[in-house]
Amino acid sequence: MASKIQGSADFDEQFLTCPVCMLHFRDPRVLPCLHTFCRECLQEWATKQQPLECPTCRTQVSLPDRGVDGLRTNFYVNNLLDFAAVKKGAGPGVPCQVCEGKAEGARSWCVQCAVLLCDSCTNTHRKFPGMKGHQIVTQENLEASEGVPSSFQRKSFCPKHEDQVLTFYCEPCQTLVCVACTVVDHRPGDKHNPVEIGSVVERKKRDLQKLIANVEPREKDVRGTLKEVERELSELPTSADAAIEQATAYFDQLIALLQDRKEEVVQQIDSNRQEVGKSLETQKEAIEFELAGLTSASEFCKQALEHDSDVHVIEVEGQVRQRAEDLLTTPSDLTARPSQVVFSEGTAVAEFRHDVARAGCVQVRHTGKVDASKCSVEIKPAVVNYPNVSPLSTIDEMGRPCVVAKDDVTATLTDPSGHAVPTQLQEKGRGLWEISYTPEVTGKHRLEVKINGWSVAGSPFEVRVQSRDTPVLTIGREGDGEGELFHPTDVVLDMDGNIAVLERGNGRVQIFDAKTGQSLRSFPVDGGSRSPWGIDMDSNGQFILTFCNDFGFTGNQAIRVYSREGKLTKTLKPDCLRLPAGVAVLQDGRMVVADFTQQSCLLLQPDGSLIRDIGKGQLQNPQFIAVNESRDLFFVTDFWVHKVFVFDLEGKLKFSFGKPGQNEGEFSGPTGITVDPAGNIVVVNCGNGRLQVFGPDGTYLRTVATVTGGDPYGIALTPDNLIAVACLWGHCVEFYRYK
Incomplete structure (x- = not known):
């Protein structure tokens, strides 16, 4: 509990008040969460609640065996209570609490006895042998103090020996x-x-000072965050009201559009009704006129037949016939006319309901204002005609990731001739975006990124777009120093996503940052220079290395296991091992090792014992191995046969693919091999450097690049979709864009 006492020694009543009973503390006890309460209040609280929670912070509390009585007393609060009582009671006219005012007023305070004393009683008090160690504080000391004097402290007595001080x-x-x-x-x-x-106390004080040094920065951060949250709370009504206004205006516009359309449709219906009505009225009049003529002729004929004489019939017959013929030969329009105005839904209500449900989007965003000067863009070397991505981080004024509206971010990429390259912006998470683009020409491009019209730090950026055969990153050069390489044969990704390179010439493993190419560390490997060949990693993050001799002499062939830190933990020398090359480790620790001399692959237990010999009579010069455990298959390159052989772990040949040649899909001394997450097989040719991709069934798909470093051997696929290639005679590792 932090002190709230002012410099004038006035006390904040809230500080000396129990949060439960709202009275001055009585026998204050401290919970493990460092909140203080009266002993009686805690006892009553504990009877009402199990498990016990702190009344202030709601932290669950485990009481000692003695219950509340086992909690520590807050001596500091006790001292403050005493001091507050003395300051209040040591004024003029206050009687001595021993002689009850028979002498002059109280002038001193006994800390141990907690009583006010006059001068006479103070002298007598000091003469008693049992009270010689008591601390007497004079009124002058009390009045002169700006706070609680360091001497104003009750002595702590032993709970078992009540007359003994804890020393x-x-x-x-x-x-x-x-x-x-x-x-x-x-x-x-x-x-x-x-x-x-x-x-002991000095050491404890130093420990407390260290705690303070550790707590204060966190406290500062929390206070800053609290202030920010309070600011956000104060601004929340404003932002919500603004959002309501925007939403209201948006939907009012939609409603206005619908209302306008409604009036337009109703007006069109009315207009059509008038046109159709007029047309029908005209048709009606014509039909009525014709009907009247026909009815008149018909009635005239009937009358002549029924009532006229023969002479009269003969006389009128010609006239009636002429009239009837005129009526029958006169063309009349008896076709049906449009007689209804029908409304049809242009957009079905169900479809419109779906569209309406997507109209307007409500988001809760961090109100911290984005600071463009703190935002960053990671620029990576790009490859022509390949989708490339530049990650963007949006940061607020406090240095924290923050959400910004997509419309507030602009990314413009131009090629060397100034033509715009289409870009796409996609939010991947809080404060993280991806700027993607597919450049169509090589050369230096210009990427300008702005947020709310302000350029982010470093913008505009230079993006180097390279040809497909140009590595996006090259690690190392010939040498034996840090960051240098000599005859690297194989590569593998460690548990942290870094690239571990096995150097045959330097007899070491050197680990690099797979994104930047920076050398992180290295460790030597046993077996002599020019002896290590293949490397892989087991499920525990240990490095598994194979060792052989250039000329096939036996004696140093082995499999060695190194810890993550590079310490040799195990050496295996199975009798079946002759000239090991590439190695692949299964999840259960079993290993598949290519052996030049055996002209086969060896499936070994974790202890190196042979399970079975695979590929005998089919392989001639096995090099490197990749495993697809989901299909229970492994793939091995054969340098001399110019093929990839595919076996199951039982030793059965499932299929093979490839043939010698320089064309796409053909092999010229295949070496490194790996499998991507989709099951596609990536193989590099040592002879012509072609890095090719084949489907899970061995069907040729595409060529990634042609390796320029010279004599590519082991390869590995990184999480960033780059293929790392160990170039034996180029003394480097080259990275090529895979996707």
């Missing part, structure tokens, strides 16, 4: 004891070692 500390028991305890319960020996408090 020793038993280290093994980690408890304060008195002199009597050092004789009885804490006698020095194997289990107890009581030492004077003075010899």
